[in-house]
Every structure is written in structure tokens, then in C-alpha cells.
Amino acid sequence: MSTAAVQKETKWWSGGRSPFNASYGKVMMWYFLMSDAFTFGAFLISYGTIRFSQNFWADPNHVFNSFPFAGHANLPLAFVSLMTFILIASSVTMVLAVHEGHNMNKKGVEKYMIMTIIGGIAFLSCQAWEWTHLLTGEHVALLSDGTLSVLPTTVKANPWGAELSHEAIAAALQATPHEQLASIASTLHHGGEAHHSVAAMSNAELIKFIQESDLKASNTGPIAFGGYFFGITGFHGFHVFSGVVINIVMYLKTKMGHFDQRGHYEMIEKAGLYWHFVDLVWVFVFLCFYLI
Amino acid sequence: MSAQASSPEITFHPNHSGGTKKIWRTFWLLSVLTIIELAIGLVIYNMHKGEHPNATLVLAFKGLVCILTLAKAYYIVSIFMHLGDEIRNLIMTIVVPLCLFIWFIIAFLWDGNSWLNLRNRYQGVPAKTEQVAPAATEKGAKD
Amino acid sequence: MSTSAALHHEDLHSAHDAHHEHHHHETFISKYVFSQDHKMISKQFLITGIIWAIIGGLFSVLFRLQLGYPEATFPWLEDLLGHWAKGGKLNPEFYYALVTMHGTILVFFVLTAGLSGTFANFLIPLQIGARDMASPMLNMLSYWFFFLASIIMFSSLFVQTGPASGGWTIYPPLSALGDASSGSKIGMDLWLVSMAMFIVSSLLGGLNYISTILNLRTKGMSMTRMPLTVWALFFTAILGVLSFPVLLSGAILLLFDRNLGTSFFLSDIVIGGKILPNEGGSAILFQHLFWFLGHPEVYIILLPAMGMSSEILSVNSRKPIFGYMAMVGSMFAIAILAFLVWAHHMFVTGLNPFLGAFFVLLTLLIAVPSAIKVFNWLTTLWRGNIRFTPAMLFAIGFVSMFISGGLTGIFLGNSALDIHLHDTYFVIAHFHIVMGVASFFGMFAGVYHWFPKMYGRFLNNTMAYIHFWISIVGAYLIFWPMHYEGLAGMPRRYYDFSMWESFKQFGGLNEFISFVSMIVFAAQLLFVFNFFYSIFKGRKVTSTNPWGANTLEWTTPIRPGHGNWPGEIPEVHRGAYDYGKDGREFISQIEPVGENESHH
Structure with a gap:
């Protein structure tokens, strides 16, 4: 009997069988993911609501423009593209593992699970680098007291407001005390000139030095930005982390032959659902934080 | 019906014998969609560099990115998560409840925008946002 | 075909059967504590719920004491509460804590976990013909997460600065700033952590209920043959699974605001002339997130009561439920609408009036399915052969409460009146009647009706009748006058009304309400006594089907073991409501359809 015929003739809802032709475990996994989609949905929609309520929001192309080992090169969105690619690739290896599971190929499942786990760890490492970069980042912003200062992006500070004009920067530099000027100057790379001397320079010299190096500075932006960014990418990262843990457990269970004994690799399928969901969420996080 | 022994809740075993071609095709499709999204992202970036970006055009590009993202989501769920291979009953019970998101998103963003208008109207537009302010006030005056 | 069906069932439940045969090996721990039997878990939920109900009820009596007798002092209060009631008068801070905990406990711990936790666990497998829940393990975890949440919430009552006191809706900034009030300190953190545990519990439970109902129905139990209780519990579980995560998001963000200095819900706050650094967040956003759960939550509480009352009304009228499909359809409509109307709790937050108009429209739409349900209940009773068992009385009481409370909902749903x-x-009057008392009545109806199945004994009828009449008369005496107070503008959550000239006139009325509330509380203690007394000393059930009901739970032995049916699970041949058909009083669902049977 062909599958299509069975599907048509079966009275799916009459009891004694699953109306979805799926085990309860898989049904539960799907509904859990739906539930989790509402958790993420609530986070992202909250973020959108706050963004809609603000006159100004940080431009992702300014915030996310660095790449490891690339110094101060302006590479908007490059690093996050790499992260996205890693996650898509690990999704592919996961679906291949599920595929091998359908064919009862233990070695194949093991191979692809390992690759998926590596992908997950690589993604987490990228995220760790990005967080560190933002948290220790060196962007110059105009504080409410009218002085310029080096500010990192944290949940309590957001240096990514509207960009300042040259005149505004010049005015603010006059009001900025010595230590702040020195710390601004030390973040600048200025034609190979030594930075260690900045502490010894006078205010006027510092201001000249800073202006010559074409300093870019902006207002502070709404502090909520950092909270939402770290909160949501952190919650996603937590999901990736738990996905990696689940995948490691699944790998070990495969290795020990649990699924061969059981006669099916449905657990791999369920872990796969979770892993793809993590990828799915990233697609939306990528959209909300990096693209628009 | 099938050599696989598993739960008797399952009436028949779906045919999984298809090759991996479909999976790889989806992978390339997702990659291409992502690259298009990035290209649009960079276009928006360059538009913002100009003095007065065309707001409608920026919005149109952003809308396009959203649609592309939904397309990506469709391929992930349908091919990678195999929802496309499940029977109609399961597909419907997954897809239909997600429609709740439509009103969820509309109402929340609508109210967010309304806070912006209220604040700009009654507290005045802060000076540091000169570029955005006129448009926002106009909008506030209209409704 | 029949052989394959039998094989099918054997396969499906062989694991449970094996367990069933060996259940005399169970130890005390595995039978009563970490039990995986859905019936035991349901009793655990029920008894925990009863304990919480006593605590929550006691709190309401304490703050009613303050409202009714604002000038009086009660020295015994100081003995009981120590520094929270110096000189025998409730401290205002503690008054707010009591109000907050009363709401939290009754809404979440009693009427969510205690109600759907109990009856979803007990009735779903029994009424659809399953050996147990889909995953007994997760089901057990669901209870123990609830237990953990209970312990954390209970411990918050004893911290130095007191439990959370920002109202059960915990709106920021009051709940987000530790310095805002003494209840905003550690008590608030414990509240949030407890609620996170509670959400996990409700999620584990809900997923189990949904997949059990979908996947494990016995042969012949099509969706449209399911009793309305199961339909109601099904919709309840869906509401919980889709709406609780949104509160989880809100709670996580609030915890971050409290402890990590983020600005999700905080902006432009000035305390003592000093501006807080937080900027960009919105306190109203939290209200949106809260009510996105909060409104479905109302139906999470109400739907199980609706389902059980439908079942009990039909059984005890000896008539089929009127309009079975209309009942299912209206519950479905209510479940959908529940997700679309949350902002009607927020008309006065500065909500865009145009947006508000949509919420008004959607809110008023709920009146349609609600009215369908009410008329169907009344038509079920119409010319029925009614037996006034205690369960039936409470089910009728439920309908009464639902009508009187539901009508005021139409007032409140209009943004202009709101x-x-x-x-x-x-x-207060509206939601206590429609959500609090009505659901309690549904719950009591359920307990009186299914107690014989739970414990193999009956509850004492005399005590039950006293309990019912005091409860229904008392509930109306307490909440009816509150409508007048509200129309006159008396605000909720005020500690002392005697300070305002315009509210002084209600002094006598408040005293009366407080007096009645104590009597009603005493009547509930009578129920608790009846409950525990009857577990051990109640009249024994002698027949498997004492109420003459059609549903599957009455085809099991009087006290079913783990696995529910000793032999094979019976096959189902008809819907659950064949009462009074062809001159027969009732026809069980397992009876095959006769050749000459009429179709109606």
C-alpha cells in the first residue's frame, strides 16, 4: 500500500493512534518548541516595541563592524555573517545526522553529530568574542555633562547615539578634562605614532592630536539597547549551549549503541528539532539586531 | 509496513529513503538568501551615509529583508525540521497557532509607536535627535 | 482487524501493563511521594492546592479585618504576626503584602495548579482511555517543580523585609526598584524565581496533557466523542503552553532590571530629586507582557470549571448536554479570543485610543461564545430529571456566578466606562465573581463529583450542603455590595478608607462584607474537614458507577490501580452524552450502537 493511500484512508482522529502519525515524544517536542517560540517572540517583540518608542536607535552597521584580528578596519556585518554561516552549516550536519539515523547508519550519525557539536562550539566562541569586544569596546561618546569619554557597550551604557558633527566634537573636547582626553587619545591609532606618550601631553596638544586623527564620536543612546542585545543574544546563546550539551549526550548514546538497541534513532530526530529551532531563532535575531 | 520497530501510535512510516540532495540544495538556498540579506543591509548602510536617506526606500528595503527572513524560516522548518514531510494534521497544528504572532506584533509595535508620539508631543523632542524629529512630530500631529 | 487492534493496544501499553502487574512492589516513596501514577499526582496537586487555598483565604480574612474595622486593634494579631502588626493593627506595608500574596496564591497556586493540575491529571487518562499520561516521568516532574515553586513562595513569607507587595500583577517600577518598598526587596526576587519554577511546572504539565489527549485516546474515542471536561482541559493546556512563556520573558527581564541594572522597564525615574541612570525602557511594556499571559490566565482558570460543570450538569439532569458541538466551538472561540484582548486591562495606561477600540471590539466579542455556553447550560437543565447532589448544586452555582460576573465584564470591556x-x-467584584468564585465552584463541583473515584468513598452530604449554601449566599453578600462601592469610585488596594469623607459612608458596608467573609472562610474549613475526614471515614462506594454516568472513568474498578483498567482498555462506540435515549437512563460510552437505536 502506498503511503499516500494510507494517509488518505486512515481515520486519523478516531482514536487508538496518533492523529499526526508521530510519537508523543515528537509531538511534545514540537509543542515545546512552539512554547519556546513564544518566549523568544516575547523578547524580540519587546525589543521592537522599545525601538518603536525611541526617536533614535543604534545603527547595527556602526556597532557590529569589527572582525577578530582585523584591528580597526570597518567591516560592517562581516563577523555576524560568519556566525550565521556557522550555524546554518551546523544545521546541515545535524539534518544529515538525522538522515543517517533514518538509514540506521551508526557511523554516519556519529560523524555528523561530531561536526554539529563543533559547529555549536564555534558559534559560542564567536559570540564570546563579540560580547567581549562590545563590553570592552572603545567608542567615544558625549556624556550628559558635556564632556567626551570612552564608553563600552554594556547593559548600563550605550555609546551608539546620533553621530556628532565636527563642530560639536571640537566644542566638547574643550570641556573634557585631562584624563578623559588622554584615554580618548590612547584609543586612537595615529599614523604609527607612539601612544604611550599621551599622558605626558598637555590638554591643547591632546585636542590637536585627537582632531588630527579624525575622531568619530556620538551622543549616548538609549541604555535599553545593551540590555536587549545582551539579553536576547544571551538567551539564544544559552539555547545553543544547551543544544550542544544535548547533542553531546546524543553522541554518547549513539556511540554506546543505545539507539541501535532501541531499533530507531528518534532521539536524534528530536535533538535535531531542537537544534534547528536554535538556528531558526538566530535567523530572527540576526534580522532584528543586525539587519534592520 | 516497515522494518523499524517503534511506537504503535504511528500508523505508517514516512518514506525517508530520499537522498541528501534536497538538504544540500536547501543549504545553498539559505546561504544565497543570507548573502542577499547582507547586500541589502550594506545598501541601507550606504544610504544612511548620505545626508537625507529616502525614508520610504529604507523602509522598503527593510521590509524586503523581513520577507527574505520569513523565506529562510520557511525552508528551515519545512526541510531541515522535516515539517514538510509530516502529514497535514501536524503541519496545521503547528502553523495555525503561530498566527497569534500577527496581532501580538501589531498591537505591541503600535503601542510602542504611540508612546513615541505621546512623549514627543508632551515632553518636546529632545535636541539631540534633530534629524528624526520633524518626521516624528508630523506623524504625531496627524493622529 | 480486531486482532490487530488488540495487538495494537497491547503494544502501546505493554510497558504500563508490566508496571501494573508489579505494582505491589512499590515502596512508600514510589507510591506516595515520587509517584508516576497520574491519579496520585493529581491528589498531590489537589492537597497542595487545598493547603495554599487555606493560606490564601486566611490572608483575605486578615486584610478584610483591616478594611472592615480600620479603627479597631486586635492584640492577637501582634502575637500572630509580630512586628507586622504592632499594637494589634496591620502595618500598611504588610497589608499590601497580604493583598499581593492573596492574589498570587489564589490565581496561580490554587486555581491554576490546584484546579487544572488536579483535574487534568486525574480525568484526562481516565476519560480518554489511557493507562497514564504520555510521559509519567515529566508529569511527576511537573508536580515537583510546582512543589519547588510553592516552597520558594512560602519561604518568601518569612523573610525579614516581607514577601512581594506590589500587587499580584507586580507592575514595575514598584517591583523593579528594590528601594521602592520593603516588599520590593528579596521578597520580590523570590516571587519571580518561584514564578519561573511555576511556569516550568505548568509547561511540563501542559505538554503532557496536549500530547496525551491527541495521541493516546483509546480506539473509537474520536475527538468529537470526548467529554467536554477533556475538551476544556485541552484548551486550557494550549492556553498555558502558549501564554506562560510570555510571562517567563517578562519575569526574566524584570529579574535583570532588579539585579543587573538593565533598563527594560525603567526610564526617566526620579527618586528623591535624583534621576536614575536607566533610560529607554518602558514600564507599560511589562504590563503588555504580563497581560499577554494574564488574560489567557483568566481562561486557564475558568475553562476547566466550565468543562466540569458541563459534564456534571448533564449527568445530573439525566439529559444530553445541549449543543455539544456548540459547546466545543464556543470554548475554542473563547480560547482564541483570550489571546487577542490582553490590553483591555490597560485602557488607562495612555493606550492609543484607536488601538484601544480594537481591544474593546475583541473583548465584547467574548460575550458571544460565553452567552452560547450559558444558554446551553440552561437548556440542558430545562425539563431535566434533576438530582441535586452537592456537585450539581455547585455546578449550578457556577453557572449563576458566571452569569453575574460575566455581565459586569461587558461594562468593564468598554474603554470609556473603564x-x-x-x-x-x-x-474587584467582577473578577472575584467570574473568575474566583465561579472557578472555585467548578472546582468544588469536580471534587464532590469525582471524590468517589479518587478515594473510593463519598464526601459527607450534610456538610456538603451546608458548605454550598453558605458559600453561594456568602459570595453574593460579599461581592454584590462591592459593585456599589466601585461605582461610587472607591479604589482598590487602599489600606484605610476612613480618611476620605466620600468613602466614610461605606464603613458599615465594609464591616458587613468583612463579617460575611469570615463566615464564608469558616464554611471552607468545613469543606476541608469533610475532605480529609471522608478520605478515611467517608461512606464507601459500592458500585463502579455511583452517578450513572457514561464516561470511561466509571468503567474502571472502584479504586483503579496504576494502569487504570485491569484488562484491556475498553473500546468506545458513542459520544459521552447518551442520557435518556430510547427510554434508557444512560448508555455508557463503551456500549456498541444497537441495530434499532434511534439517531438523534
Whole structure:
């Protein structure tokens, strides 16, 4: 009997069988993911609501423009593209593992699970680098007291407001005390000139030095930005982390032959659902934080 | 019906014998969609560099990115998560409840925008946002 | 075909059967504590719920004491509460804590976990013909997460600065700033952590209920043959699974605001002339997130009561439920609408009036399915052969409460009227009647009806009748006058009304309400006594089907073991409501359809 015929003739809802032709475990996994989609949905929609309520929001192309080992090169969105690619690739290896599971190929499942786990760890490492970069980042912003200062992006500070004009920067530099000027100057790379001397320079010299190096500075932006960014990418990262843990457990269970004994690799399928969901969420996080 | 022994809740075993071609095709499709999204992202970036970006055009590009993202989501769920291979009953019970998101998103963003208008109207537009302010006030005056 | 069906069932439940045969090996721990039997888990939920109900009820009596007798002092209060009631008078801070905990406990711990936790666990497998829940393990975890949440919430009552006191809706900034009040300190953190545990519990439970109902129905139990209780519990579980995660998001963000200095819900706050650094967040966003759960939550509480009352009304009228499909359809409509109307709790937050108009429209739409349900209940009773068992009385009481409370909902759903009525005693009266008392009545109806199945004994009828009449008369005496107070503008959550000239006139009325509330509370203690007394000393059940009901739970032995049916699970041949058909009083669902049977 062909599958299509069975599907048509079966009275799916009459009891004694699953109306979805799926085990309860898989049904539960799907509904859990739906539930989790509402958790993420609530986070992202909250973020959108706050963004809609603000006159100004940080431009992702300014915030996310660095790449490891690339110094101060302006590479908007490059690093996050790499992260996205890693996650898509690990999704592919996961679906291949599920595929091998359908064919009862233990070695194949093991191979692809390992690759998926590596992908997950690589993604987490990228995220760790990005967080560190933002948290220790060196962007110059105009504080409410009218002085310029080096500010990192944290949940309590957001240096990514509207960009300042040259005149505004010049005015603010006059009001900025010595230590702040020195710390601004030390973040600048200025034609190979030594930075260690900045502490010894006078205010006027510092201001000249800073202006010559074409300093870019902006207002502070709404502090909520950092909270939402770290909160949501952190919650996603937590999901990736738990996905990696689940995948490691699944790998070990495969290795020990649990699924061969059981006669099916449905657990791999369920872990796969979770892993793809993590990828799915990233697609939306990528959209909300990096693209628009 | 099938050599696989598993739960008797399952009436028949779906045919999984298809090759991996479909999976790889989806992978390339997702990659291409992502690259298009990035290209649009960079276009928006360059538009913002100009003095007065065309707001409608920026919005149109952003809308396009959203649609592309939904397309990506469709391929992930349908091919990678195999929802496309499940029977109609399961597909419907997954897809239909997600429609709740439509009103969820509309109402929340609508109210967010309304806070912006209220604040700009009654507290005045802060000076540091000169570029955005006129448009926002106009909008506030209209409704 | 029949052989394959039998094989099918054997396969499906062989694991449970094996367990069933060996259940005399169970130890005390595995049978009563970490039990995986859905019936035991349901009793655990019920008894925990009863304990919480006593605590929550006691709190309401304490703050009613303050409202009714604002000038009086009660020295015994100081003995009981120590520094929270210096000189025998409740401290205002503690008054707010009591109000907050009363709401939290009754809404979440009693009427969510205690109600759907109990009856979903007990009735779903029994009424659809399953050996147990889909995953007994997760089911057990669901209870123990609830237990953990209970312990954390209970411990918050004993911290130095007191439990959370920002109202059960915990709106920021009051709940987000530790310095805002003494209840905003550690008590608030414990509240949030407890609620996170509670959400995990409800999620584990809900996923189990949904997949059990979908996947494990016995042969012949099509969706449209399911009793309305199961339908109601099904919709309840869906509401919980889709709406609780949104509160989880809100709670996580609030915890971050409290402890990590983020600005999700905080902006432009000035305390003592000093501006807080937080900027960009919105306190109203939290209200949106809260009510996105909060409104479905109302139906999470109400739907199980609706389902059980439908079942009990039909059984005890000896008539089929009127309009079975209309009942299912209206519950479905209510479940959908529940997700679309949350902002009607927020008309006075500065909500865009145009947006508000949509919420008004959607809210008023709920009246349609609600009215369908009410008329169907009344038509079920119409010319029925009614037996006034205690369960039946409470089910009728439920319908009465649902009507009187539901009508005031139409007032409150209008944004224009809500501006006057918002946060007054009118609101208190509305939701206590429609959600609090009505659901309690549904729950009592359920306990009186299924107690014989749970414990193999009957509850004492005399005590039950006293309990019912005091409860229904008392509930109306307490909440009816509150409508007048609310219309006159008396705001909720005020500690002392005697300070305002315009509210002084209600002094006598408040005293009366407080007096009645104590009597009603005493009547509930009578129920608790009856409950525990009857577990051990109640009249024994002698027949498997004492109420003459059609549903599957009455085809099991009087006290079913783990696995529910000793032999094979019976096959189902008809819907659950064949009462009074072809001159027969009732026809069980397992009876095959006769050749000459009429179709109606």
C-alpha cells in the first residue's frame, strides 16, 4: 500500500493512534518548541516595541563592524555573517545526522553529530568574542555633562547615539578634562605614532592630536539597547549551549549503541528539532539586531 | 509496513529513503538568501551615509529583508525540521497557532509607536535627535 | 482487524501493563511521594492546592479585618504576626503584602495548579482511555517543580523585609526598584524565581496533557466523542503552553532590571530629586507582557470549571448536554479570543485610543461564545430529571456566578466606562465573581463529583450542603455590595478608607462584607474537614458507577490501580452524552450502537 493511500484512508482522529502519525515524544517536542517560540517572540517583540518608542536607535552597521584580528578596519556585518554561516552549516550536519539515523547508519550519525557539536562550539566562541569586544569596546561618546569619554557597550551604557558633527566634537573636547582626553587619545591609532606618550601631553596638544586623527564620536543612546542585545543574544546563546550539551549526550548514546538497541534513532530526530529551532531563532535575531 | 520497530501510535512510516540532495540544495538556498540579506543591509548602510536617506526606500528595503527572513524560516522548518514531510494534521497544528504572532506584533509595535508620539508631543523632542524629529512630530500631529 | 487492534493496544501499553502487574512492589516513596501514577499526582496537586487555598483565604480574612474595622486593634494579631502588626493593627506595608500574596496564591497556586493540575491529571487518562499520561516521568516532574515553586513562595513569607507587595500583577517600577518598598526587596526576587519554577511546572504539565489527549485516546474515542471536561482541559493546556512563556520573558527581564541594572522597564525615574541612570525602557511594556499571559490566565482558570460543570450538569439532569458541538466551538472561540484582548486591562495606561477600540471590539466579542455556553447550560437543565447532589448544586452555582460576573465584564470591556471603573471595587467584584468564585465552584463541583473515584468513598452530604449554601449566599453578600462601592469610585488596594469623607459612608458596608467573609472562610474549613475526614471515614462506594454516568472513568474498578483498567482498555462506540435515549437512563460510552437505536 502506498503511503499516500494510507494517509488518505486512515481515520486519523478516531482514536487508538496518533492523529499526526508521530510519537508523543515528537509531538511534545514540537509543542515545546512552539512554547519556546513564544518566549523568544516575547523578547524580540519587546525589543521592537522599545525601538518603536525611541526617536533614535543604534545603527547595527556602526556597532557590529569589527572582525577578530582585523584591528580597526570597518567591516560592517562581516563577523555576524560568519556566525550565521556557522550555524546554518551546523544545521546541515545535524539534518544529515538525522538522515543517517533514518538509514540506521551508526557511523554516519556519529560523524555528523561530531561536526554539529563543533559547529555549536564555534558559534559560542564567536559570540564570546563579540560580547567581549562590545563590553570592552572603545567608542567615544558625549556624556550628559558635556564632556567626551570612552564608553563600552554594556547593559548600563550605550555609546551608539546620533553621530556628532565636527563642530560639536571640537566644542566638547574643550570641556573634557585631562584624563578623559588622554584615554580618548590612547584609543586612537595615529599614523604609527607612539601612544604611550599621551599622558605626558598637555590638554591643547591632546585636542590637536585627537582632531588630527579624525575622531568619530556620538551622543549616548538609549541604555535599553545593551540590555536587549545582551539579553536576547544571551538567551539564544544559552539555547545553543544547551543544544550542544544535548547533542553531546546524543553522541554518547549513539556511540554506546543505545539507539541501535532501541531499533530507531528518534532521539536524534528530536535533538535535531531542537537544534534547528536554535538556528531558526538566530535567523530572527540576526534580522532584528543586525539587519534592520 | 516497515522494518523499524517503534511506537504503535504511528500508523505508517514516512518514506525517508530520499537522498541528501534536497538538504544540500536547501543549504545553498539559505546561504544565497543570507548573502542577499547582507547586500541589502550594506545598501541601507550606504544610504544612511548620505545626508537625507529616502525614508520610504529604507523602509522598503527593510521590509524586503523581513520577507527574505520569513523565506529562510520557511525552508528551515519545512526541510531541515522535516515539517514538510509530516502529514497535514501536524503541519496545521503547528502553523495555525503561530498566527497569534500577527496581532501580538501589531498591537505591541503600535503601542510602542504611540508612546513615541505621546512623549514627543508632551515632553518636546529632545535636541539631540534633530534629524528624526520633524518626521516624528508630523506623524504625531496627524493622529 | 480486531486482532490487530488488540495487538495494537497491547503494544502501546505493554510497558504500563508490566508496571501494573508489579505494582505491589512499590515502596512508600514510589507510591506516595515520587509517584508516576497520574491519579496520585493529581491528589498531590489537589492537597497542595487545598493547603495554599487555606493560606490564601486566611490572608483575605486578615486584610478584610483591616478594611472592615480600620479603627479597631486586635492584640492577637501582634502575637500572630509580630512586628507586622504592632499594637494589634496591620502595618500598611504588610497589608499590601497580604493583598499581593492573596492574589498570587489564589490565581496561580490554587486555581491554576490546584484546579487544572488536579483535574487534568486525574480525568484526562481516565476519560480518554489511557493507562497514564504520555510521559509519567515529566508529569511527576511537573508536580515537583510546582512543589519547588510553592516552597520558594512560602519561604518568601518569612523573610525579614516581607514577601512581594506590589500587587499580584507586580507592575514595575514598584517591583523593579528594590528601594521602592520593603516588599520590593528579596521578597520580590523570590516571587519571580518561584514564578519561573511555576511556569516550568505548568509547561511540563501542559505538554503532557496536549500530547496525551491527541495521541493516546483509546480506539473509537474520536475527538468529537470526548467529554467536554477533556475538551476544556485541552484548551486550557494550549492556553498555558502558549501564554506562560510570555510571562517567563517578562519575569526574566524584570529579574535583570532588579539585579543587573538593565533598563527594560525603567526610564526617566526620579527618586528623591535624583534621576536614575536607566533610560529607554518602558514600564507599560511589562504590563503588555504580563497581560499577554494574564488574560489567557483568566481562561486557564475558568475553562476547566466550565468543562466540569458541563459534564456534571448533564449527568445530573439525566439529559444530553445541549449543543455539544456548540459547546466545543464556543470554548475554542473563547480560547482564541483570550489571546487577542490582553490590553483591555490597560485602557488607562495612555493606550492609543484607536488601538484601544480594537481591544474593546475583541473583548465584547467574548460575550458571544460565553452567552452560547450559558444558554446551553440552561437548556440542558430545562425539563431535566434533576438530582441535586452537592456537585450539581455547585455546578449550578457556577453557572449563576458566571452569569453575574460575566455581565459586569461587558461594562468593564468598554474603554470609556473603564476609565471610571478602573481599579475600583467594581473590578474587584467582577473578577472575584467570574473568575474566583465561579472557578472555585467548578472546582468544588469536580471534587464532590469525582471524590468517589479518587478515594473510593463519598464526601459527607450534610456538610456538603451546608458548605454550598453558605458559600453561594456568602459570595453574593460579599461581592454584590462591592459593585456599589466601585461605582461610587472607591479604589482598590487602599489600606484605610476612613480618611476620605466620600468613602466614610461605606464603613458599615465594609464591616458587613468583612463579617460575611469570615463566615464564608469558616464554611471552607468545613469543606476541608469533610475532605480529609471522608478520605478515611467517608461512606464507601459500592458500585463502579455511583452517578450513572457514561464516561470511561466509571468503567474502571472502584479504586483503579496504576494502569487504570485491569484488562484491556475498553473500546468506545458513542459520544459521552447518551442520557435518556430510547427510554434508557444512560448508555455508557463503551456500549456498541444497537441495530434499532434511534439517531438523534
